[in-house]
Amino acid sequence: MSKKIFSGVQPTGNLHLGNYLGAIKNFVELNNDDANECIFCVVDLHAITIKQDPKELKKNIRETVATFVASGIDPKKSIIFNQSGVAAHSEFAWILSCVARMGWLNRMTQFKEKAGKDKEKASIGLYSYPVLMAADILLYDATHVPVGDDQKQHLELCRDIAQKFNNDFGVENFLKVPEPLIQKVFSRIMSLKDGSKKMSKSELSDLSRINLTDDEDQIITKIKKAKTDPLLMPKDIKELEGRPEAQNLIGIYTSLNNSTFETSIKKYAGKNFSDFKNELSEVVVSKIIPISKEIKKLLEDNSFLDSILLDGVERANKIASKKIKNIKEIVGF
Ligand code: AQP
Numbered sequence: 001m002s003k004k005i006f007s008g009v010q011p012t013g014n015l016h017l018g019n020y021l022g023a024i025k026n027f028v029e030l031n032n033d034d035a036n037e038c039i040f041c042v043v044d045l046h047a048i049t050i051k052q053d054p055k056e057l058k059k060n061i062r063e064t065v066a067t068f069v070a071s072g073i074d075p076k077k078s079i080i081f082n083q084s085g086v087a088a089h090s091e092f093a094w095i096l097s098c099v100a101r102m103g104w105l106n107r108m109t110q111f112k113e114k115a116g117k118d119k120e121k122a123s124i125g126l127y128s129y130p131v132l133m134a135a136d137i138l139l140y141d142a143t144h145v146p147v148g149d150d151q152k153q154h155l156e157l158c159r160d161i162a163q164k165f166n167n168d169f170g171v172e173n174f175l176k177v178p179e180p181l182i183q184k185v186f187s188r189i190m191s192l193k194d195g196s197k198k199m200s201k202s203e204l205s206d207l208s209r210i211n212l213t214d215d216e217d218q219i220i221t222k223i224k225k226a227k228t229d230p231l232l233m234p235k236d237i238k239e240l241e242g243r244p245e246a247q248n249l250i251g252i253y254t255s256l257n258n259s260t261f262e263t264s265i266k267k268y269a270g271k272n273f274s275d276f277k278n279e280l281s282e283v284v285v286s287k288i289i290p291i292s293k294e295i296k297k298l299l300e301d302n303s304f305l306d307s308i309l310l311d312g313v314e315r316a317n318k319i320a321s322k323k324i325k326n327i328k329e330i331v332g333f
Pocket of ligand 1: 008009010011012018019020021022023146147148149150151187188189190198199200201202203
């Protein structure tokens with residue numbers, strides 16, 4: 001079945017193995033299927049919900065484009081663009097913020113986590129982040145949205161917002177209610193230092209994540225230093241219970257090999273973690289180093305990266321401007 005795909009990544013630096021395994025790897029597979037129409041967005045409007053240094057932001061936008069291309073997304077086939085280049089995203093987000101309910105947004109766990117204890121000091125943008133995300137997706141009639149497991153709640157909200165808009169304005173099926181596409185095997189990659197926290201760009205310790213620009217030595221050191229537990233490798237899935245760090249490392253290994261937990265566990269049952277970590281390093285290096293080298297090469301050619309965005313903005317604008325015109329008509333503007 002042909003799918004209309006939309007997804008985004010924030011240009012907030014330090015793109016990591018979690019972003020790759022949770023989202024970008026899936027983007028590449030979807031891009032490679034000729035039946036799909038794919039749009040991959042560098043969500044720079046989302047990035048500024050937390051204060052950004054303008055020079056760093058510009059650099060990170062290009063680095064995100066370079067990461068998409070280096071990972072295998074073809075910019076001629078799929079649309080790669082930055083969100084701020086298409087004004088309809090902001091316009092539609094405002095309209096949808098008048099449709100979405102405070103009670104719905106109050107339940108969003110990402111806001112609670114990111115705002116921390118001092119909610120009063122968080123930006124309004126951080127609070128309404130999921131409404132902008134709904135606008136992004138719904139503008140392009142996306143049927144499927146590949147995201148990491150952490151974005152599942154936002155996608156459910158997007159579905160609710162679409163249905164409410166259609167009901168409120170009596171336009172059945174005008175906004176398409178999208179389906180999430182979440183990796184089945186292991187969809188949330190955790191910090192290498194704490195198996196209860198997700199691997200994240202903003203975590204202070206660089207040892208908590210494998211960056212997609214890390215070199216071989218950095219990857220090997222980080223995996224060697226990754227937290228484990230004093231037990232041997234599990235002999236079956238049950239033995240993984242209550243061992244989040246072991247589960248995370250085996251999950252990363254399994255996901256990179258497109259394998260299953262059962263197969264990975266069987267291979268290393270009863271062995272020391274050090275043996276497993278050596279092989280895990282080899283797998284991560286073999287998958288990530290080619291991407292890392294390509295990102296660095298692409299970053300030497302800013303005009304090439306900018307031309308991808310310019311072309312993408314033009315193509316995205318064609319689709320979004322038609323949809324926003326119809327939306328304004330429906331709203332009564
Ligand atoms: N740890 C993760 N495991 C699986 N998927 C993940 N994603 C992010 N972290 C993990 C997925 O990557 C896509 C792009 O994420 P994003 O950059 O738009 O937003 P994020 O979730 O805020 O990323 P970070 O790394 O966690 O940034 P900070 O540290 O700023 O909070 C999304 O599909 C996301 O699910």
